[in-house]
Amino acid sequence: MGGLIRHNLKKAKGQFISFGLVMMITAVILNTSLVLLFQTGKAYDRLFDELDTADISVSVPAALAYDGLENELEDMSGVSDVSRNSALFASAALQEFQGSEFTMNTCFYRLSDERSLTKHKVSSQAGGADDAGAYIPLYLSELGGYRSGGRIRYIIGGEEYSFVVKGVISEMQYGNYGTGFIGIYLTDKAYGSIAEDGNFTQISEYLLKTDRDADVTAVKKMLAEHIKERGIPALALLDCETTRKSRTMVSDTIVLFLAVFALLVLIVSIFLARFRIKNAIDEEMNEMGVFKGIGFTSRQLMCSQVVPYGIVCAAGLVLGTALSYTLLPSVADILAVQSGFSYVPVFDIRAAGITIGSILLTVLVFTVLAAGRIKGLEAINAVRGIDPHRPAGKNRFPLDSSKGPAGLNLILKQASASSGRNVLLFAVTFVMMILLAFTGVLLFNVNIRPDNFLTTLSEELPDIRVQSDEEHFEELKELIASDGVKAVGYGTVMAEYSDGSIPVIVCEDFAKLENDICYEGSHPKRGEEIAVGSAFAENYSIGDSFRLTLNGTSREYRVCGFIQSVNNNGLIAEVTDGGYGEISGKQLYSLNLYTEGLDTDSYAGRLRDSGYTENVSNAAKETKAMQAMYSSLITVVAALLFIITVLIILLILYVIMRSMITSLKTYFGISKAIGFTSRQLIMQTVGSIAPVVLMGAVVSAVLGIFYLPAMFDGIFSVIGAQKNNFEIPVTVLIVTALVLTAVNIIIGVLLCRPIKKITAYSLIKEG
């Protein structure tokens, strides 16, 4: 029995190696996704606990934070501990962020302040801690490209502030910008230099630890009401769940994507194993007859076919699982850029168990089912090469009556000869096409039509943002109008709602904007209307009342629609300038400009020189930088996906082609004897797979028109974008289908080279 298994393993060594490699790739992908799934959240929680991070944090103007507030908060039901910090807050335009400018709500903390909650740890530093400088989160360091020893520059209130980057800091509150806030830790000297600066708002931050069994959301709501009742506006109000969600969002998306990828490869692998076993039974029927004749049972023969797959599959899975640990640190590093915290993935017995166990079991079940045919083989029929359960076959595409040249009909004959092979090829191509179509459409929308991608992820994308003041605003507008540049009154303010504070977009006319982020209902048109973010969709309906408070003034708005905002996790709202005026008692003096063909840099310069502005930012440049950042990332992902796809196709086609060449050896010998050249036979063989491959690719491409929007909708909804602006260009799908077919054919031609070695004479010698 062992000898028979070894014999089977040796006989199709190359094909088993291919199958093992496909299993290995599947294990690498699945184990990676499972380790991330099991460990990212845990690592987050571990660091969260290690740094005694608060469950809720609220930032209020320091001037309004009276002495007894801390005790009042501590006495609230569900609160176990409260700590108070001082900080400086500013809407800071970060310079040279990936070569551009980004405005972020930034909290500047003093590094040396004693903290009992939401502690931080310096993970890397350059030079002594006593010099003037800033410790920045990993998010800024990696994504913005600020390195230790370099400088980080801000424009705040029209003035420039520059700090030496002293190191990178880990903290679990404002460590990435998913919450809409970022935290910077300054040395005493640096903090001291801005502590009294009027461009910064002095804030008091209250950090709350809740009881173990407390409902964090309920406590947050109570807290919001408590400070509102005391007329204190909340500049920021965050809970740990929202923060966690925003910081593990990309990781969750990647886990989902990898798991689906692994599942698709697994499906293809099952088809592959079934195909190979069925072929082996056809090829070795005589041998099996002899084995049955000399006393081997069906069960033993089935085992001799199935066990090699079990061994190879297990070996591939173990190797793949082990290999995934060489890949995981890099993946974790990439995720750390977005999540703002890093961890080293460690061996996970549960992930390894699921990866190896579930795949091995699935492969064994399907291979046993495929090998079941051996049971029905009678020794004498097998020796004669007859399987009574299989029909004799048909002479498909008869050459005398079929239309077209004989060569074409010969190809079609071969193409229709094996339904198992065709099903496998179709499945492989269909699945690979899903991956490539996804990649192709992603590349198209990031590189060719970047607006589609950026408008999905962002709110409005003007060319220039300009901030003025009451005194110069009208003159500025006149200047812009005289230049023929489109301008829309637009700005964002922080306001409070029942559970905390949210950014509120204020616009003079939402119809004039170029990125429609409303996915249900409509944008506000009147002062009493409000559109709210997707995070509110669960608790509010169109027509409901929604209360906003600004500087102690409140009013009820009527919900007229829902909008999306990836950056704020759907915690956002929008009102008209009239609606804003009713709670603020003033208007916004900021504009979005759409320069249409003008050089934004020089036009921004012109506005700065006019003397009518407080701040002018080249938003087009920011957008370009953001696009370049995503473009390079997605191009790398696309290239990786393409390489993996080609590798999988190569491995699967290797098995298919080897099987074909073995089973058609006699055919090739006869054909060569009667005068076919190797080239003709190679083209015929590759030609016979081409129709199925083309069909698989085209069918998948056509269906892509339907499944791709669903896929992108699903992915974007995970990150908070209910409406994506992606185009599914038919041309891209067709080109991708043709590329996939071409890749299959090229690989097919290369794998068919052994046909050259088959000689007409070897047929006679072997016969």
Next chain:
Amino acid sequence: MDRDVIISARHLKKVFGSGESEQVIYSDFDIDIYKGDFTVIMGASGAGKSTLMYSLSGMDKPDAGTITFCGKEITGMNSDELAVFRRRNCGFVFQQIYLIDKMSLLDNVITAGSLTSRNKADIVKRANELFDMVNIPDVTRRKLPSLISGGEAQRAGIVRAAINQPTAIFADEPTGALNSNNSDAVLDVFSKLNENGQSIIMVTHDKKSALRGNRVVYIRDGEICGDCGLGKYTSEDSARTEKLESFLKDMGW
């Protein structure tokens, strides 16, 4: 009378294996094959008959020497050039028949025919004429090889060999796997083809088959040790039979 030589082999050498296991099949071997002849190659098992025949037909390559086929030297050709050469000049009939199992008999023949002609109608017409000649009815022509008798399959094999009107048909023990009735039917087809001017080179162990030839070459230890002219085949000719028997006796058969 001068006769046209279609194949001329000079100083042929063929060796199997190497070193201690080296086996010289033939060495410094010369032979001429004439147009219109039904040449039968006989000899004991292992004498090198089939090896010689496949060398002469360009299916296998000799290790040394030259083969000139219709004035063209084929020994220097690569495998694809030989394949193209064989299309027009050689037809093959094998002991194991080797029809393509997923194709009907007709398709097996058209496949070979399509290599030399693009006119499918002409190929089908000629294939049907040949099937008529070998007595394979229309219904059988459309069956797969696995569904017909060995005799029918071998006759279809002959049709395939003849479809391109080759310079020579090479038959390797064509009746070796057939019963007596089927053998006769197959040999009749060869005789009929030869009557029509088709050159045939056949390897056989069978005296009855050898009688169909007009020339019998006997090979022993890689050398021609006898070459017997039998004259034209007729079904009732005891003198030919006696001549062949006497020749074979002399050869130690």
